[in-house]
Amino acid sequence: MKYPFSEVxxxxxxxxxxxxxxxxxLSNDEKALYSLVMFIYPSGAKTHIGHWYNxxxxxxxxxxxxxxxxxVFEPIGYDAFGLPAENYAIKTGxxxxxxxxxxxxxxxxxxxxxxxxxxxxxxxxxxxxxxxKWNQWLFIQLYKKGLAYRKAAPVNWCPSCKTVLANEQVQAxxxxxxxxTMVERKNLTQWFFKITEYADxxxxxxxxxxxxxxxKTMQENWIGKSFGTEVTFKVDGSDEEIKVFTTRPDTLFGxxxxxxxxxxxxxxxxxxxxxxxxANKYIDSVKSLSEIERTSTxxxxxGVPIGAYAINPVNGEKVPVWIADYALVTYGTGCVMAxxxxxxRDFEFATKFNLPIRKVxxxxxxxxxxxxxxxxxxxxxxxxxxxxxxxxxDEGKEKISDWLEEKGFGTRRxxxxxxxxxxxxxxxxxTPIPVVYCDNCGEVLIPEKDLPVxxxxxxxxxxxxxxxxxxxxxxxxxACPKCGAPAKRDVDTMDTFVDSSWYYLRYLSPHYxxxxxxxxxxxxxxxxxxYVGGAEHATxxxxxxxxxxxxxRDLGLVESDEPFQSLVHQGTITNDGTKMSKSKxxxxxxxxxxxxYGADVFRMYLMFMGPYELGGDWNDKGIVGVDRFVQRSYNxxxxxxxxxxxxxxxxxxxxxxxNDEEKIVYKKVNRTIAxxxxxxxxxxxxxxxxxxxxxxxxxxxxxxxxxxxxxxxVLRRYAVMLAPLAPHLGEECGALxxxxxxxxxxxxxxxxxxxxxxxxxxxxxxxxxxxxRAKLELPVDSGEATVKxxxxxxxxxxxxxxxxxxxREIYVKNRIYNIVVK
RNA sequence: GCCGAAGUGGCGGAAUUGGUAGACGCGCUGGACUCAAAAUCCAGUUUGGGAUAACCAAGUGCCGGUUCGAGCCCGGCCUUCGGUACCA
Numbered sequence: 001m002k003y004p005f006s007e008v009x010x011x012x013x014x015x016x017x018x019x020x021x022x023x024x025x026l027s028n029d030e031k032a033l034y035s036l037v038m039f040i041y042p043s044g045a046k047t048h049i050g051h052w053y054n055x056x057x058x059x060x061x062x063x064x065x066x067x068x069x070x071x072v073f074e075p076i077g078y079d080a081f082g083l084p085a086e087n088y089a090i091k092t093g094x095x096x097x098x099x100x101x102x103x104x105x106x107x108x109x110x111x112x113x114x115x116x117x118x119x120x121x122x123x124x125x126x127x128x129x130x131x132x133k134w135n136q137w138l139f140i141q142l143y144k145k146g147l148a149y150r151k152a153a154p155v156n157w158c159p160s161c162k163t164v165l166a167n168e169q170v171q172a173x174x175x176x177x178x179x180x181t182m183v184e185r186k187n188l189t190q191w192f193f194k195i196t197e198y199a200d201x202x203x204x205x206x207x208x209x210x211x212x213x214x215x216k217t218m219q220e221n222w223i224g225k226s227f228g229t230e231v232t233f234k235v236d237g238s239d240e241e242i243k244v245f246t247t248r249p250d251t252l253f254g255x256x257x258x259x260x261x262x263x264x265x266x267x268x269x270x271x272x273x274x275x276x277x278x279a280n281k282y283i284d285s286v287k288s289l290s291e292i293e294r295t296s297t298x299x300x301x302x303g304v305p306i307g308a309y310a311i312n313p314v315n316g317e318k319v320p321v322w323i324a325d326y327a328l329v330t331y332g333t334g335c336v337m338a339x340x341x342x343x344x345r346d347f348e349f350a351t352k353f354n355l356p357i358r359k360v361x362x363x364x365x366x367x368x369x370x371x372x373x374x375x376x377x378x379x380x381x382x383x384x385x386x387x388x389x390x391x392x393x394d395e396g397k398e399k400i401s402d403w404l405e406e407k408g409f410g411t412r413r414x415x416x417x418x419x420x421x422x423x424x425x426x427x428x429x430x431t432p433i434p435v436v437y438c439d440n441c442g443e444v445l446i447p448e449k450d451l452p453v454x455x456x457x458x459x460x461x462x463x464x465x466x467x468x469x470x471x472x473x474x475x476x477x478x479a480c481p482k483c484g485a486p487a488k489r490d491v492d493t494m495d496t497f498v499d500s501s502w503y504y505l506r507y508l509s510p511h512y513x514x515x516x517x518x519x520x521x522x523x524x525x526x527x528x529x530x531y532v533g534g535a536e537h538a539t540x541x542x543x544x545x546x547x548x549x550x551x552x553r554d555l556g557l558v559e560s561d562e563p564f565q566s567l568v569h570q571g572t573i574t575n576d577g578t579k580m581s582k583s584k585x586x587x588x589x590x591x592x593x594x595x596x597y598g599a600d601v602f603r604m605y606l607m608f609m610g611p612y613e614l615g616g617d618w619n620d621k622g623i624v625g626v627d628r629f630v631q632r633s634y635n636x637x638x639x640x641x642x643x644x645x646x647x648x649x650x651x652x653x654x655x656x657x658x659n660d661e662e663k664i665v666y667k668k669v670n671r672t673i674a675x676x677x678x679x680x681x682x683x684x685x686x687x688x689x690x691x692x693x694x695x696x697x698x699x700x701x702x703x704x705x706x707x708x709x710x711x712x713x714v715l716r717r718y719a720v721m722l723a724p725l726a727p728h729l730g731e732e733c734g735a736l737x738x739x740x741x742x743x744x745x746x747x748x749x750x751x752x753x754x755x756x757x758x759x760x761x762x763x764x765x766x767x768x769x770x771x772x773r774a775k776l777e778l779p780v781d782s783g784e785a786t787v788k789x790x791x792x793x794x795x796x797x798x799x800x801x802x803x804x805x806x807x808r809e810i811y812v813k814n815r816i817y818n819i820v821v822k
Numbered sequence: 823g824c825c826g827a828a829g830u831g832g833c834g835g836a837a838u839u840g841g842u843a844g845a846c847g848c849g850c851u852g853g854a855c856u857c858a859a860a861a862u863c864c865a866g867u868u869u870g871g872g873a874u875a876a877c878c879a880a881g882u883g884c885c886g887g888u889u890c891g892a893g894c895c896c897g898g899c900c901u902u903c904g905g906u907a908c909c910a
Contacts, residue, residue: 002861041910083909155908166908214826218905221825292906296823330907418907425908496910536904538826571828572904579903608847610835614828615903622834625847628862678838687836690846697846700863765842770891772842796877810890816841820890 003634005598009728012742013115021742022117024073026508029524033070035062036504036564038533038541039077039124040111042103043084047110048580049573049588049606049618050534056603057570057612057685058532059116063724064680066117067747073525074117075507077124078104081132082496083166086429086468089461096429097457100127110591115599115727117744124510126499127429131506133452134516135498136434138548139191140445141555147194150443153422154263157186163463164188164426167290174288185263185287190424190492191433195547199223199416201561202546211567212613215538222539224417229401231337231410233258233310236318240269242310245332245415249404250397251339253385254360256350257320258310259303261327261334262286270321272307279306279323286325294325301326301349313409314400315386324349332415340375347375360384361393421544423495428461428468430493438480438487447481453489467491500541501548504528504563519557526558527565535569542567568683571615580618588618600726601627607685607725629693630729633722636699637736640711644738649713652753661705668698669714670756676721677752685725692721712737717750719743762814766791768800769820776817784811791817 016022037058040051059074066072085096104125111118126132142148156165160181169177176183195202203223206216228247235242242258260267262283271279282304286294293299303324310321326345327336340350340357350357361380362368368383382388382396391399404410424433432453434446446453456475461468469475469491480487502516508525509518542564549563572579575586593602605626610616653666672695679688695718703711715737723730723743734743759780764787766774774794778787788809791797797819804821811817 038910043910079910164908167906168909218826222905222907224825290906292823294823298823422907427908495908500910534904534910535827537910539905540907541910569904574903577902608834614835616828616834619834619848622848625834629847631862682838684838686834687838687846690836693846763842767841767891770841775842808890810841812841816891818841818890 001635001638003598003631003729005600005630005728008732009115009599012728012731013112015731015742016117016744019742019745021744022074022119023121024071024119026073026521026525028071031070032525033062033065033072034504034525034528034530035065035072035074036507036528036531037074037076038531038537039079039500039503040107041079041082041084042100042107043082046103046106047114047590049590050580052114052590052603053573053606053615054533054570055111055116056114057607057683058530058568059114060603060607060685060724060727061530061532061680061683063117063727063744066744067720067724067749069749072117073119073122073508075122075124075504076111076116076118076120077503077507077510078107078126079496079500079503080104080125080127081430081493081499083168083427083429086427086461089429090463095457096461097127100429113594113599114603117727122507122510124503124506126496126503129452129454130511130513132431132455132499134502134506135431135494136446136451136453137448137516138498138502139434139494140448142193142551143445145551145554147197147551148191149194150189150191152187153190153192154185154187155190155426157184159184161463162465170290174290182288187263188424188426190422191435191490192420192422193547195421195544196416196418198547198550199225199418201550202418202543205546205550205562209562209567210565212535212569215535215542215567215569218538219543222418222543226415226417228413228415229404229410230333230413231313231404233313233337235270235321236309236311238270238308240266242266242321242335243333244335244337245413246337247415248339248342248397249400249410250382250388250393251342251360252312252314252337252400253382253388254339254341254358255312255317255319255337256340256356256358257322257338259322259324259327259336259338259349260306261329262323262325263329264323264327264334266335267306267323270306270308275305275307278304282323289325291328291330294328297345301345301352303349303353313404313407320355322353330419331417341372342375342377344375344377347372358384421495421497421547423498424492425495426467427493428455428459430496431455431498432469433490433492433494435490436478436480436487437490438483438485440485441480441482441487444480444482444487450481455493467493469493497541497544498548501545502552504531504545505552505558516552516557522557523559527560527562530566530568531564532568532570534572536572538569569613571611571613573615573618575618577617593620593623597623597627598630598728600729601630604630604689604726608689610686612683612685626689629689629696630726632696632700633718633729633733636696636703637715637719637733640708640715641736642738643708643712643715647708647712649709649716652755653710653713655755658710659705661702662707662710665698665702665706665714666710666753667756668695669717670752673717673721673750674752674757680724689725692718692725716748720748720750723747764814765816766794766797767816767818768797770818771800773797773800780814782814787811787817791819 037055062072062074080100085100088099089096156170158165158176158181160179170183171177174183226247228245229249230243230245233242303322305320305322308321309318338346340346341359342361362383363376363380379394382391382393388396401412432455434453436444438444456472459468460471476488478487478489505517505522508521512518545563552558580587605623608626658666672691675691676688719733731743761777762780764776765772773796776790801821807822808820
């Protein structure tokens with residue numbers, strides 16, 4: 001009989017919901033396990049394969065843990081603010097709130113169809129005042145600690161649309177995606193969170209968490225801690241000073257020019273009138289370049305001199321000041337001391353513009369007069385460096401730094417590549433920033449008792465040069481909370497990464513009104529035990545969330561140091577090699593497959609496709625294989641209906657008392673249990689499914705000759721293994737055997753029978769010169785002498801060794817016997 | 823460009839610690855069942871040579887290295903993917 005998946009799946013989902021099986025008792029933290037997936041972004045695409053690939057296997061893991069006796073909390077929610085809803089509104093006129101709420105309603109139904117054990121009583125949405133009120137509260141706390149501040153920062157500005165563009169909206173050639181106008185960089189005063197204050201702790205914390213090495217490496221590189229020295233260059237004929245950050249003070253005598261970022265504030269002060277035209281032209285030409293283009297090491301170097309000269313503090317030498325796009329205002333001091341002989345970029349630049357290249361570090365075994373063909377960046381002996389000549393350059397680095405500090409020309413400094421978190425967005429669909437600007441009092445926080453600052457519904461979100469909120473006068477005009485004078489609200493909204501930096505804490509008490517979240521519960525349930533989401537979040541979201549968690553700890557709201565104890569990345573599912581997205585029109589709809597095969601088959605196929613961390617290109621060819629497996633499993637149970645009511649099985653069987661087929665089946669099921677547990681526990685679902693398929697193959701082959709008792713023993717275990725991967729089917733199979741209720745409530749715990757796992761024989765490969773020539777089946781742990789005799793008794797081994805000198809023999813127990821001949 | 827990954831049969835993939843390359847599944851080929859088809863079941867299936875066998879040789883993106891032995895370790899490339907601070 002064909003497995004009636006749609007009836008069965010509906011039946012069990014209704015049962016789970018009616019019995020509230022997945023409602024977690026959060027007050028009970030004994031064996032508490034918080035299994036978290038990255039919440040869903042409710043854009044127009046609804047749920048796609050990528051969501052299923054993230055959520056369904058993680059749910060299988062969570063179910064597996066629940067069946068092992070853990071008190072599992074598995075929530076879901078909606079990351080509901082953000083750009084796409086607003087773009088959709090601009091295009092269609094549908095209000096972001098309306099489209100988002102509708103999408104959420106649709107997505108909720110789709111999520112329920114996946115059959116995950118979400119605790120729906122803890123569902124959360126970020127775009128409601130009940131949630132975003134606490135973003136504002138968080139902002140205020142950061143502000144009070146000096147960790148939220150304003151400064152100027154560039155945005156992408158389309159002069160034709162009169163709007164700020166996201167990087168995503170700027171095309172590869174630097175034009176606007178809507179109107180193809182060249183996009184410019186424009187400076188705006190914006191809010192920042194001072195994540196750099198936590199840079200060291202964010203680095204150190206990586207040592208304590210169980211995360212993929214590659215993610216930790218990426219975060220480490222992203223933070224980019226470097227030790228160096230800040231050196232002050234006086235400017236010839238001016239009171240201004242140029243401060244440069246360098247990790248190579250040992251090359252200071254090799255400086256032949258100084259580079260400022262074109263946007264650097266000093267440029268306009270230092271540029272000589274006769275250089276101003278060219279400099280400004282250059283500054284304009286750089287405006288349309290992205291940072292990636294600017295820092296590219298293959299792009300031709302560009303720059304112009306500004307007529308000023310800097311004085312090298314170590315030798316009093318005057319060197320020209322240039323501006324060049326390879327210097328960035330966002331890194332270090334925005335000024336670079338150029339040492340062409342010992343820096344690749346400087347070398348290229350100096351070669352192009354005929355600037356002097358002075359060797360100050362001598363590579364071992366080379367001649368001081370030899371011309372450099374490329375920059376030498378290694379360690380060597382210092383030359384042309386005054387009193388430091390003859391020192392090894394790594395030692396000289398310290399000596400020069402000491403000298404600079406002594407003379408007041410510089411100080412040792414630690415620099416980070418990490419920049420503060422810019423949270424202002426000139427958009428509508430986000431959390432309003434709880435600040436007003438008053439002519440008398442300056443920037444004033446909204447008092448906590450007046451939160452939330454609600455996002456008004458009535459705004460014109462069509463671009464007209466200002467943030468959309470500026471168009472709502474009732475919102476903008478407000479009395480200053482301090483002095484009562486007329487004041488104006490901040491009309492920007494917050495980056496949505498603010499919402500996602502603490503949502504997992506809110507899940508525990510989504511309607512809590514006395515604070516951001518219930519601290520008591522948070523301390524019972526965090527750090528989150530397992531966090532599963534895409535690797536694309538490796539640096540930004542995961543770094544912001546760690547930062548905010550540490551800040552909340554410093555406020556006393558949580559006790560631990562890290563939010564996510566263990567992290568897993570599912571891979572990306574692509575379609576024809578590219579990431580699925582609605583704009584590309586290559587989204588594969590899971591609904592079609594669910595309708596045809598059922599949710600269980602679909603989610604099991606996603607798990608079977610390949611390694612979870614790898615993802616891969618979407619291909620539905622293999623799904624019929626999983627469907628066949630499900631059909632065969634179902635038939636196996638219908639053929640053995642109500643066994644539980646008819647016979648009684650033992651907990652353990654004595655292998656000696658079983659017939660041959662029973663022995664095979666008994667050993668196989670126990671080996672499968674051992675393998676299966678190890679695989680699922682480590683998110684290796686593909687091999688877990690394969691193990692069950694192997695088991696089923698053996699069962700179909702040998703079950704004829706197996707007693708009902710042993711059959712029951714095997715099938716009970718089989719149903720329990722099936723349940724986390726295919727929850728509806730697992731329940732149904734259990735019920736077919738005659739079990740009552742849900743297998744996820746007080747599930748039977750089956751351990752593999754160690755005796756059944758013991759191997760009697762090992763197959764040993766015999767190699768001659770590394771080539772496999774024979775296989776020997778010998779008792780496990782046979783000694784070398786026994787194996788040697790057996791090996792040389794083999795005719796093929798004889799054939800390949802006769803008449804040759806045996807040089808060496810290597811024996812690896814139970815694995816290999818290698819004979820090396822000449 | 824920079825940072826981080828990945829590359830194995832016709833296809834998805836397995837090989838968990840440097841030790842039998844190709845588990846499991848798809849597809850394909852042949853067979854059984856059927857009037858026939860579908861479904862199902864059974865057998866075969868890395869490539870080349872050989873007679874279908876025995877057997878021989880080659881083989882894990884490319885080039886080189888370490889080792890008795892490399893898909894796995896090291897060096898250098900190529901291709902694809904993720905991120906690159908306003909997509910989330």
